[in-house]
Amino acid sequence: MSPISSASHFALFFSFFLLFSTASAFNITRILSNYSDFGSFNDMLSRNHLAEDINNRRTITILAVDNVSPLDSLSSAAQKRVLSLHVVLDYYDIAKLKKLSKKSAVLTTLYQSSGQARGRQGFLNVTSKGGDQIVFGSAIAGSSLNSNLVKSVAAQPYNISVLQVSSLIMPDSVVRSKSTQRPAKAPAPASPAPAPSPEDADSPSPTADASASSPIADGPVADSPEADSHGVASASGGSLAMVRSIRALIPDPSEFLNQAGIAFTAP
Known part of the structure; x- marks a missing residue:
């Protein structure tokens, strides 16, 4: 198809398009x-x-x-x-x-x-x-x-x-x-609670006072640290007595160990 023929067809089509x-x-x-x-x-x-x-x-x-x-x-x-x-x-x-x-x-x-x-x-x-x-x-x-x-x-x-x-x-x-009614205003946000003043911070709280004055419930009493320290001291004393007994039986432990084939030098 020649370029002239193509241009003619396009012009005809465009004319119909404009008319429509x-x-x-x-x-x-x-x-x-x-x-x-x-x-x-x-x-x-x-x-x-x-x-x-x-x-x-x-x-x-x-x-x-x-x-x-x-x-x-x-x-x-x-x-x-x-x-x-x-x-x-x-x-x-x-x-x-x-x-x-x-x-x-x-x-x-x-x-x-x-x-x-x-x-x-x-x-x-x-x-x-x-x-x-x-x-x-x-x-x-x-x-x-x-x-x-x-x-x-x-x-x-x-x-x-x-x-x-x-x-x-x-x-x-x-x-x-209701699709286009104005939306209701949202409630104003609550104001933040005021920070406690230094005087309020120093004063004892009622809860603490109440706890201190409340009766202590009956129950098993835990061993106190003092009782534990007595136990440790007793155990240490027993170990020391055992060492002394061994030394009484073996005055020179190095000689005993050397005889057993174990090299030992006294400190």
């Missing part, structure tokens, strides 16, 4: 900016750093609301958790929702991918009740489905779909999630 990238890329902030009803919702997505997360996805559905006032009193962490529930990690438009195989489905949201959700907190339930009535709600057991589908706002199949719903989905356990 452009077709699949989207900007949620720019999309919502075309609809004044979602201005506050759009601002909150950007303020809580969710717009960037949304734009980095390839396939996504946004459940937008025109009234975000219930979020005003919440902390930024709680706002982010609730808003993340309104970002579905799949593409759903009205036609797809009407064709749900079992008239109901569980949807995975951006909150589930955050790693903060517990149990089914990060999932939504969507149910088609026939006709044009489609409702959303938390997938937590016992939750009501009270957020109705209003209309389709924008769509870029099969990358992004923006659907308007009637109200925010705000499970109490998500709003008050």
